[in-house]
Amino acid sequence: MSAQGIVWITGAGSGIGRALTIRYLRAGAIVAGTSRRIDTLDSIPAEARGAGGKFHALPADMTDLAAVREVVARIESEMGPIRLAVFNAGTHIPSPGKAFKADVVRALLENNVMTVANGLETVLPAMLARRGGQVAINASLAGYGGLPLASAYGASKAALINMAESLRLDLEGSGVAVRLISPGFIKTPLTDLNTFPMPFLMPVEAAAERLWRGLDFERGFEIAFPWQFALILKMLRLLPYAAYFPLVRRFTR
Template structure:
């Protein structure tokens, strides 16, 4: 009997990452899950289905060791979903350099560390699928999201730049751009969130997207259309709209 496919999900302690790991496990995958908090992973673990690996993705050596451990104990990783991320609202008044640096370190360099550990093996065996969790916040500069939006814009550009090269090696890369999803991250927001969807709805969209040969997985469609159109506007018009978002 062929071994079940193996996925690795980072940022699996809560939110979309946790719900996606559970769904993958329910649909026949073996799932290695990583997050910084042991208790979160212990409550997610399912014997023979979901396996916990505590990890801080900003520690490059630890990421490499974790990937090596997963591969040794469970086999080749077929799908990796890089979902580890943080969000800290940052405005011009009270601008916080350290919070900005933390956001880039986790969201961008944490993802880079994982790619550095996972891509060589996938390229070597000419097989695998990488999914990077970004956000529609990376399309336009939104008040309060200077660090978060910058990190997600970086992930979008990075994935798009890697796609043609990875395609030559028969490795897929997808970028996931959610709108507002009801998670502990978005509950920090103190403003109305248009087109807010549940975590289950987000996971439905991601699962459909992972099965299709598309580069971008973006949802919900209403937020996707709104943000894509906003990004197309000249700066004068776009800034007129975003100025109204300042509280």
């Protein structure tokens, strides 16, 4: 993909979004980073000191469509066309079945799904008009199938996988590439809160490197990592439920 144009990354203040922002800056890109909190964005240039790129901090609440429209309008009018939009904003809340709460589902759908939908609505018209651009939707390997404590989080990520697949079909031949990002367990402030075993836990810098390489130098639909964990979960979802449920219970104890 051409390096011309702006890279817009949401959820840029922490986790994968922050690490990916810094990786793009080190590659010399012009990056617009969005997060709710300006302080998490203001510290990025210092962390990326010596990088050849340029960073623009654009704080916004991605659940607010009007605010997202303002951010995209500012990028396109003041900085240049968005060549790549990485929709990474989101969160995780455990949802044990014996304490199921509709509010948790609602919160995760709003923060994980509607943030992406708001971003897509704002960037797609201009990309389609110029017949060029790439959108990347950060879902999760947890969206492949039901996992313990993830009835809300997994449902939100499954929705994103379905959304990305549908958009890939709808936008074929339009000049706009749709990419699906499916990470497993990545060492971030969110996973630091987990108290259960996390197989194939991946350093966030390694995840950002894999993602940067996949977005700028590969053409496949899905970027899934760590590959070992992705392969296991892909194989599990092909099994009948009589085999799926016992194996998931065994591997997640």
